[in-house]
Amino acid sequence: MASTTTGARGRRGGAPRRALRLRAGAAILAVVVLAVVLVPLLFPLDRQAVDLAAKLQPPSAAHPFGTDEVGRDLLLRCVYGLRVSLLVGVVAALVATVLGTAVGALAGALGGWADRTVMRLVDLFSSVPHLLLGIFIVAMFRPGVWPVIISVALTHWLSTARIVRAEVLSLRSRPYLDAALTGGASRWRVTLRHLLPGVLPQAGLAAVLMVPHAIWHESALSFLGLGLPAHEASLGIMANAARSSLLAGDWWPTLFPGLFIIVPTLAVAGLAGAWRERLNPRRRSELTL
Amino acid sequence: MLELRDITAGYDRGAPVVRGVSLTLAPGEAVGLLGPSGCGKSTLARVAALLHRPDAGTVVLDGTPARGWRHRAPREQRTAFGVLFQQPRLSADPRLRLADAIAEPLRATGRKDQIPTRLRELAPLVGLGDDLLARRPHEVSDGQLQRACLARALVLRPRWLICDEMTAMLDASTTAALVAVVESYRRESGAGVLAVGHDRTLLERWCDRTVGWAELGAATGMPDVA
Numbered sequence: 001m002a003s004t005t006t007g008a009r010g011r012r013g014g015a016p017r018r019a020l021r022l023r024a025g026a027a028i029l030a031v032v033v034l035a036v037v038l039v040p041l042l043f044p045l046d047r048q049a050v051d052l053a054a055k056l057q058p059p060s061a062a063h064p065f066g067t068d069e070v071g072r073d074l075l076l077r078c079v080y081g082l083r084v085s086l087l088v089g090v091v092a093a094l095v096a097t098v099l100g101t102a103v104g105a106l107a108g109a110l111g112g113w114a115d116r117t118v119m120r121l122v123d124l125f126s127s128v129p130h131l132l133l134g135i136f137i138v139a140m141f142r143p144g145v146w147p148v149i150i151s152v153a154l155t156h157w158l159s160t161a162r163i164v165r166a167e168v169l170s171l172r173s174r175p176y177l178d179a180a181l182t183g184g185a186s187r188w189r190v191t192l193r194h195l196l197p198g199v200l201p202q203a204g205l206a207a208v209l210m211v212p213h214a215i216w217h218e219s220a221l222s223f224l225g226l227g228l229p230a231h232e233a234s235l236g237i238m239a240n241a242a243r244s245s246l247l248a249g250d251w252w253p254t255l256f257p258g259l260f261i262i263v264p265t266l267a268v269a270g271l272a273g274a275w276r277e278r279l280n281p282r283r284r285s286e287l288t289l
Numbered sequence: 290m291l292e293l294r295d296i297t298a299g300y301d302r303g304a305p306v307v308r309g310v311s312l313t314l315a316p317g318e319a320v321g322l323l324g325p326s327g328c329g330k331s332t333l334a335r336v337a338a339l340l341h342r343p344d345a346g347t348v349v350l351d352g353t354p355a356r357g358w359r360h361r362a363p364r365e366q367r368t369a370f371g372v373l374f375q376q377p378r379l380s381a382d383p384r385l386r387l388a389d390a391i392a393e394p395l396r397a398t399g400r401k402d403q404i405p406t407r408l409r410e411l412a413p414l415v416g417l418g419d420d421l422l423a424r425r426p427h428e429v430s431d432g433q434l435q436r437a438c439l440a441r442a443l444v445l446r447p448r449w450l451i452c453d454e455m456t457a458m459l460d461a462s463t464t465a466a467l468v469a470v471v472e473s474y475r476r477e478s479g480a481g482v483l484a485v486g487h488d489r490t491l492l493e494r495w496c497d498r499t500v501g502w503a504e505l506g507a508a509t510g511m512p513d514v515a
Binding site: 174175176178179180181182183184185186187189190193194197198 | 335338339340359360364367368370371372374376379380381382383384393394397398438441442444445
């Protein structure tokens with residue numbers, strides 16, 4: 001009796017926790033996206049406006065997040081910084097996923113020596129630390145948003161390529177592909193109509209999981225001074241600039257950009273986690289039914 | 290005439306599963322291939338349907354030797370076969386509705402205009418109503434799915450049907466229904482049927498002649514059949 005109740009409670013406990021994570025993640029993301037879209041429209045303040053008389057003011061009604069070391073409003077700069085982070089995160093994740101899916105699907109579908117060559121190249125790229133490779137790529141361009149996007153995308157397609165290739169390999173031996181061949185389908189038709197659609201849920205999940213990763217990467221590059229130009233609002237640049245004032249006891253220029261990096265990435269990761277849990281039982285039922 | 294001559298095939302070059310097997314299938318003839326599990330009869334069926342490249346030996350279709358396997362086989366040679374597999378779950382694309390799965394070979398060969406006609410002909414033949422045709426594979430039973438697979442195998446009017454343990458997952462009544470559909474297609478079209486299985490009673494009732502795997506393995510060159 002006792003064991004049944006705990007079992008039932010355990011089962012009931014799983015779903016609400018998942019729903020909570022889903023709702024919290026979606027709500028936070030909605031607020032973030034609204035803020036990023038609306039704030040620049042509603043407050044046409046100059047986010048670069050320097051006011052040395054008002055430097056390093058603690059949070060107040062006029063400046064809810066306080067001001068930084070040259071008197072710029074931190075709330076406004078955080079929102080603009082988040083805008084850059086989201087842009088880099090989403091675009092880089094998309095580019096990396098398209099690239100990784102193409103390479104992985106090609107390697108998996110072709111098989112043989114083509115597969116072996118491509119995957120050894122992927123291993124080779126993976127053996128270099130991401131950040132090092134990213135720094136190398138960024139260093140070849142003038143500072144700006146696009147070099148950062150290219151750098152993050154080019155260092156992050158490898159894991160997607162591995163995931164997609166593994167999926168393609170597991171689908172490749174399914175008899176429905178044999179049936180398609182006997183039905184007169186060309187190799188391309190088999191790949192595009194039967195193989196790729198089976199891989200897309202996994203690739204989509206990989207893309208969503210990559211968004212927070214890409215945001216962290218952008219912040220890291222900017223923190224190191226290799227991302228955006230120094231005057232631009234970027235969370236990484238703000239965190240770097242705030243280091244000196246943190247030692248003097250001014251906590252707000254560090255805390256708020258840090259929260260702006262952590263909270264949206266956790267929200268995206270939570271959403272991706274809920275998606276992954278939805279994906280798994282469905283796949284299991286597809287196999288056993 | 291479908292001739293398998295001295296086929297050696299497998300998945301690892303050092304250890305072939307099928308060694309020097311020959312088999313002939315005349316038009317309109319149903320041949321049963323009996324064998325224990327794991328003996329290589331499915332591999333032989335895949336070779337016959339041009340889905341697996343043999344290590345040695347030739348497959349001759351109406352006097353023309355097959356030169357390519359899988360996507361490298363000429364389309365008219367590939368589509369001369371209809372194949373049915375043991376597990377309908379794995380034989381149907383989980384994303385396609387049954388109607389689309391049945392029509393897929395017509396789409397792949399650029400005969401979209403024939404889809405409504407062929408669907409109207411085949412659906413009653415295999416006993417699938419409009420309700421079932423609109424469902425996806427996970428919403429139907431194994432037997433219903435295998436009927437859709439049979440309709441798909443027949444949609445291009447193949448000259449040979451390769452049934453690889455087609456009824457192993459099904460109950461007796463579905464088995465009887467499926468065999469009846471295959472038999473009526475064979476009578477009406479003059480297609481040859483290669484039925485692979487381990488159920489001696491079924492194959493002996495169904496087929497004109499039944500060959501045991503051991504007889505094939507012992508055979509060298511062409512078996513003495515008409």
